[in-house]
Amino acid sequence: MDTIGWGIAGTGRIARTVLPDFAHVPEARVAAVASRTQEHADSLVGLAESTLPGQPRPKAYSSYARMMEDPDVDAVYVATPHPQHKPIALAALAAGKAVLVEKSFAATYAGAGQIVAAARDRGLFAMEGIWSRFLPVIREMDLAVEAGEIGEVTSVQGDLFALRDFDPEDRLFNPQLGGGATLDLGVYAINFAVGHLGCPIRVTASGSLFPNGVDSDVAMLLEHRGQRTATLAVSLRADGPGRMTINGTNGWIEVEPRFHHPSRIVVHRRGVIPQVHEAPQMGRGYAHEFIEVGRCLREGLTESAIMPLDDTLAVSKVMQSALEQVGVTHHDDEELPHG
Ligand SMILES: NC(=O)c1ccc[n+]([C@@H]2O[C@H](COP(=O)([O-])OP(=O)(O)OC[C@H]3O[C@@H](n4cnc5c(N)ncnc54)[C@H](OP(=O)(O)O)[C@@H]3O)[C@@H](O)[C@H]2O)c1
Structure with a gap:
């Protein structure tokens, strides 16, 4: 894998903050973005064009499902709200892509376990985007x-x-x-x-x-x-x-x-x-985690030793316990987001 093609799932605040940091990630490019609407996808592509000059124009998908079919996308960065992480990560893994899932990895411990199991069953890379660990x-x-x-x-x-x-x-x-x-x-x-x-x-x-x-x-x-x-x-x-x-x-x-x-x-x-x-840090500080994913993919690793999936599961379990004690129940979506 020479240049890693990234697909960005979601076009909100963190997607827009992270995207310019690809200028600091060697041998990586934003190949595609996915949104529930063409307008949002086009807007994020516009940001890519203005902040990543000289890089090929990413494709703008108005469907999360369609981006998963794109052979130019090697890895999907999941940048949606928490309950949408699970269906997007599972769809990406089912399509053979690596996943970098924003924190919190899933809205529930069970959901986090499903993503981890899917990645491990398929022998595909998965990591939670806790950027702090890589600074x-x-x-x-x-x-x-x-x-x-x-x-x-x-x-x-x-x-x-x-x-x-x-x-x-x-x-x-x-x-x-x-x-x-x-x-x-x-x-x-x-x-x-x-x-x-x-x-x-x-x-x-x-x-x-x-x-x-x-x-x-x-x-x-x-x-x-x-x-x-x-x-x-x-x-x-x-x-x-x-x-x-x-x-x-x-x-x-x-x-x-x-x-x-x-x-x-x-x-x-x-x-x-x-x-x-x-x-x-480089840029806004997000390049470091993307560099780590690139290193792992090139070395054929399915997890990062710096942010291992067992730690993600442990954190998710603690959050679930704390939330139960304060009286909050969350859910993970089953379906991919759509407009
Ligand atoms: N690492 C960090 O520093 C950092 C900072 C902030 C947030 N985060 C994490 O990043 C993730 C996104 O947070 P954010 O602040 O960027 O959220 P946000 O501004 O609300 O954006 C989320 C995006 O997700 C997409 N989306 C898909 N399904 C959705 C649904 N059912 N409802 C609403 N939006 C949906 C939307 O894009 P489309 O309309 O294009 O589909 C939306 O713009 C969260 O996991 C959050 O914890 C991380």
Whole structure:
């Protein structure tokens, strides 16, 4: 596979933010975009033409199903609301494509399991688009932790607050579109905890709901083997710093706000002057995950060791448990979106 042809499924906010970052992804091109409407597909292609000059014009499909038949599409980036991830990812995998599925991977744990099973059964690549894990400074942090710089990790603590005006029609709040703080923000905090502590053995959550029943705030305590814990809080109705710390027996690391796309961490070790690591991201920071998918596809890998599917499943399980405790039930669509 020389140049990887990407198909972008969905034309909303994240698709429009990510697309210009293809300028930083070598040996990749946007081959096609899919939408429920020709107007939206054409609009995203227009953005590709203006931000990726010199690249061939992507095809604009007004049907998600038809893009899956395109032989120029090797991998599909799923950039729709959460309940639509499952049918799109399953259709892409059925057509033999690799998938990069935006966070949250699916709206339910069962849905996430179905996508993972489909990819594994077919021997095809799948990954959740947790861009944070691929950012250069986060890779430096992982190396520092693996090298034992802060000793044994005992806990992580952090928040991700994003104050947004409540709009029940918006993807962020609409229950039909997988709205709520957990699927939108909690996924990052839980992902961070799972990445450093593994799958928790117990989840305790408490939270509040918006008037339409989706979660506005959730506080979580994750208990992990070896008396290790994660204390996490997320909110869509209050602002907060977006900090995260990893704490260990010989020090701690602060991931400076906002922790899901940092450019700076500070390593504090006992008896040593704090050490600052700075590493800028390319573009808006999304190229790194696409580069990783390209590397995996060229090496014939079906999963990324940096963002493995078992971690995605663990995160999904925690989210489902937390949501059950605060009284929220989500669903995954069965049918592909259509106009
Ligand atoms: N990694 C990040 O930094 C980041 C940031 C924001 C969001 N996200 C994730 O990206 C995904 C999309 O979020 P977003 O903020 O881009 O959402 P959005 O602005 O609402 O856009 C979603 C797009 O999905 C398509 N879609 C397909 N079926 C749909 C349906 N039934 N209802 C509504 N739209 C439908 C629409 O495109 P068409 O009209 O063309 O079909 C729509 O424009 C979510 O998984 C979200 O968590 C990630």
